Amino acid sequence: MLYIDAGSCVDCGACVTACPADAIVPHTKLKPEQSLFLGLNAEYYQVFPHQDRTPLALVHEQRRLTREGPFRVAVVGAGPAGLYTADELLKHPEITVDVFDRLPTPYGLVRAGVAPDHEHTKQVEKLFRQIESQPGFRYFLGVEIGKDLSHAELTARYHAVVYTVGAASDKALGIPGDDMAGSLSATDFVGWYNGHPDKQDLAVSLDQERVVIVGNGNVALDCARILAEDPTLLEGTDIATLPLEVLRRSRVREIVVLGRRGPGQAAFTMPELVGLAGHDGINVVVDTGDHDLVGEDVKTRLLRELAQRPVDPAKRTIVLRFYASPVAVHGQERVTGIEVGRNRLVADEDGVPRAVPTGETETLAAGLLLRAVGYHGLPVADLPYDAKSGTVPNERGRVIPGVYVAGWVKRGPTGFIGTNKTDAEETVDQILDDLDAGIIPEPVGTTQGLRGVIRNRQPGMVDLAGWQAIDAEERRRGEASGRPRVKIVDVDEMRRIASTARPPRYAALRRWVRV
Ligand SMILES: Cc1cc2nc3c(=O)[nH]c(=O)nc-3n(C[C@H](O)[C@H](O)[C@H](O)COP(=O)(O)OP(=O)(O)OC[C@H]3O[C@@H](n4cnc5c(N)ncnc54)[C@H](O)[C@@H]3O)c2cc1C
Ligand SMILES: NC(=O)c1ccc[n+]([C@@H]2O[C@H](COP(=O)([O-])OP(=O)(O)OC[C@H]3O[C@@H](n4cnc5c(N)ncnc54)[C@H](OP(=O)(O)O)[C@@H]3O)[C@@H](O)[C@H]2O)c1
Numbered sequence: 001m002l003y004i005d006a007g008s009c010v011d012c013g014a015c016v017t018a019c020p021a022d023a024i025v026p027h028t029k030l031k032p033e034q035s036l037f038l039g040l041n042a043e044y045y046q047v048f049p050h051q052d053r054t055p056l057a058l059v060h061e062q063r064r065l066t067r068e069g070p071f072r073v074a075v076v077g078a079g080p081a082g083l084y085t086a087d088e089l090l091k092h093p094e095i096t097v098d099v100f101d102r103l104p105t106p107y108g109l110v111r112a113g114v115a116p117d118h119e120h121t122k123q124v125e126k127l128f129r130q131i132e133s134q135p136g137f138r139y140f141l142g143v144e145i146g147k148d149l150s151h152a153e154l155t156a157r158y159h160a161v162v163y164t165v166g167a168a169s170d171k172a173l174g175i176p177g178d179d180m181a182g183s184l185s186a187t188d189f190v191g192w193y194n195g196h197p198d199k200q201d202l203a204v205s206l207d208q209e210r211v212v213i214v215g216n217g218n219v220a221l222d223c224a225r226i227l228a229e230d231p232t233l234l235e236g237t238d239i240a241t242l243p244l245e246v247l248r249r250s251r252v253r254e255i256v257v258l259g260r261r262g263p264g265q266a267a268f269t270m271p272e273l274v275g276l277a278g279h280d281g282i283n284v285v286v287d288t289g290d291h292d293l294v295g296e297d298v299k300t301r302l303l304r305e306l307a308q309r310p311v312d313p314a315k316r317t318i319v320l321r322f323y324a325s326p327v328a329v330h331g332q333e334r335v336t337g338i339e340v341g342r343n344r345l346v347a348d349e350d351g352v353p354r355a356v357p358t359g360e361t362e363t364l365a366a367g368l369l370l371r372a373v374g375y376h377g378l379p380v381a382d383l384p385y386d387a388k389s390g391t392v393p394n395e396r397g398r399v400i401p402g403v404y405v406a407g408w409v410k411r412g413p414t415g416f417i418g419t420n421k422t423d424a425e426e427t428v429d430q431i432l433d434d435l436d437a438g439i440i441p442e443p444v445g446t447t448q449g450l451r452g453v454i455r456n457r458q459p460g461m462v463d464l465a466g467w468q469a470i471d472a473e474e475r476r477r478g479e480a481s482g483r484p485r486v487k488i489v490d491v492d493e494m495r496r497i498a499s500t501a502r503p504p505r506y507a508a509l510r511r512w513v514r515v
């Protein structure tokens with residue numbers, strides 16, 4: 001959550017206009033269910049008064065390269081980390097940037113992860129559109145590095161290659177029955193409802209009354225909310241078409257979210273809990289078993305208030321259950337129940353509370369199990385890999401001089417969209433240091449003719465104009481049905497639409513600028 005110090009804020013409203021994710025709202029415009037944020041904000045400054053009024057975000061003077069360019073950088077992955085990296089690099093007129101993504105559409109998890117009912121968050125796309133429109137920026141979308149083009153082919157042509165490929169996989173639970181039909185990862189489920197082309201065949205069956213979600217991070221809350229939401233409200237979002245149909249026919253009444261530790265250790269963040277608490281179409285039940293809900297922190301206070309609310313049987317219910325872990329998945333051919341074990345908390349040698357099973361278990365009847373226990377990065381071809389963290393080992397983003405990482409593949413699958421900006425800044429700083437120090441070898445080749453090489457292997461490559469054509473077509477289809485967009489989920493259809501795009505205005509000038 002972002003806090004604003006009422007003691008020093010002059011209420012000019014500039015931050016409200018500037019915030020790309022619409023995260024700042026004047027107090028006069030808060031909806032009643034959001035009024036909790038006022039108290040949260042005030043309380044923060046009582047605890048952290050920082051009376052010296054030193055700005056927390058210092059604006060640094062723009063760094064300049066000491067070596068003469070031109071320098072070419074390839075960025076692999078057009079998610080937030082990739083686009084923030086490109087933006088930072090393009091602050092240097094000596095640098096041009098080519099951004100590759102395996103999908104014909106950019107924006108990574110902002111398109112395929114952020115929940116469809118969080119439309120304000122997707123406004124960060126406005127910023128991404130500004131980034132991709134800058135001179136010196138080119139897209140090579142629908143091109144998979146490691147398949148359509150190799151790492152060696154990139155390093156031969158670019159001074160630096162930055163991998164921002166995210167964390168495409170998930171963590172396993174490792175309990176009996178976990179691989180049965182009806183046991184899915186939240187990674188797949190989220191991709192499914194968000195229209196990720198690879199996830200549209202996912203078998204999601206919502207024909208039983210209960211779903212169990214393991215893990216209580218923000219992804220778990222997103223999944224729970226989508227499952228509990230009135231489908232008529234989802235019709236006004238960019239949720240993918242087939243999942244919306246499945247959700248319309250859903251028989252689910254209860255979604256149980258299992259947190260292995262207590263409310264004080266819950267991984268979901270306050271804004272997400274406040275959002276859920278303020279949703280008047282969903283019951284939220286708090287179940288701490290035989291543990292008392294003690295503590296005066298804001299999260300516990302809100303959970304205590306939720307625990308006292310009456311349950312309306314006409315609405316779907318999300319149960320936030322604490323001190324509970326799945327121990328086995330029951331069923332013959334598909335999931336019919338989850339055996340849940342109770343936990344108690346024991347501090348480890350660092351004082352961190354850890355969940356320890358008490359040995360007591362019970363079985364919850366359920367037709368679907370979602371594992372929302374975190375994402376996990378996959379190995380990147382020809383780069384070192386730390387299998388435990390699912391990241392590429394690096395030092396401030398540098399793998400070796402000339403090869404870098406940023407975003408989730410660099411630091412692991414945590415943090416918000418904006419976290420990737422500071423992360424990208426650190427990596428770009430490292431690239432600039434290495435360019436200035438002259439330790440990056442001069443590439444043997446150039447990018448001239450690269451487009452032809454790629455087109456030979458991947459004729460459906462999509463450039464900026466192609467992506468803009470897909471975007472316009474999705475919005476056009478959305479307008480016809482009162483939705484922000486209707487996502488196209490078939491890669492061939494995307495490529496076909498992209499191929500009808502006319503070259504952008506000033507294309508000739510752009511080509512000339514790039515030499
Ligand atoms: C379900 C979910 C919901 C979220 N919701 C929010 C939210 O509401 N607000 C918020 O602030 N944060 C949210 N986050 C966090 C935020 O999405 C991440 O911090 C951010 O997307 C990570 O950025 P990234 O660029 O590292 O990875 P990604 O966004 O995953 O982007 C990686 C890109 O790399 C591409 N790629 C992968 N491999 C290759 C390859 N071999 N060749 C070419 N391209 C490749 C992928 O197609 C993808 O486009 C959410 C995360 C999840 C999982
Ligand atoms: N709206 C938003 O802003 C938004 C939305 C979605 C995601 N995100 C961000 O994206 C990142 C990833 O989110 P996430 O929810 O995937 O991850 P996360 O925040 O790391 O949460 C993972 C959850 O899984 C639990 N867990 C891990 N292993 C487990 C196991 N073996 N058994 C039972 N539980 C287990 C963790 O419990 P422990 O705490 O006990 O380990 C935790 O509750 C986060 O930084 C998140 O804030 C933001």
